[in-house]
Amino acid sequence: MAKKMVGKKCPKFKGECTSGLTLSNEDFDSCNLVIYFYPKDSTPGCTAEGQEFRDNYKSFKKLNTQILGVSRDSVKSHENFKLKQSFPFELLSDPDEKMCKAFDVMKMKSMYGREYMGVDRCTFLINHDGKIVKEWRSVKVKGHVDEVLSAVKDL
Secondary structure, X not given: OXXXXXXXXXXXXXXXXXXHOEEEHHHXXXXXXXXXXXXXXXXXXXXXXXXXXXXXXXXXXXXXXXXXXXXXXXXXXXXXXXXXXXXXXXXXXXXXXXXXXXXXXEEEEEEOOEEEEXXXXXXXXXXXXXXXXXEEOOOOOOOHHHHHHHXXXXX
8 A cells, every 4th residue: 555645745856857857856846746657658558648748738837837757767768758759848767766666656566467566657746835735546547637737726
């Protein structure tokens, strides 16, 4: 069972991102931040989720909210994914799972009868004070971004 994060300060993070950037908490001090964790670049569900964030990006920006996607894939993989999908936001590479573990998004998964630890699709909304105000665990992609945008509007 994942630990509840709502009401807590956003865990400190720093990592290599697309666009040659290294981003950390401090880069988002003056805005709200949506961090979404996803299993793997260029897979159907992860592509659909990223596209929905992309298609609603201007609405988030108008509400002083940045978006950051996170997976264990390499920066090079992220760059290809971002370019192919025209994502206007950065993707952070977390190959050592430091950020995944800080947000408690690793869980036991099963595919073809084989069990393995993988990234649970999760989203966190952090307000401009650095506090987690909403979390979504084991996200189903359809309609999810609309829910997140609605939560941002309620801030």
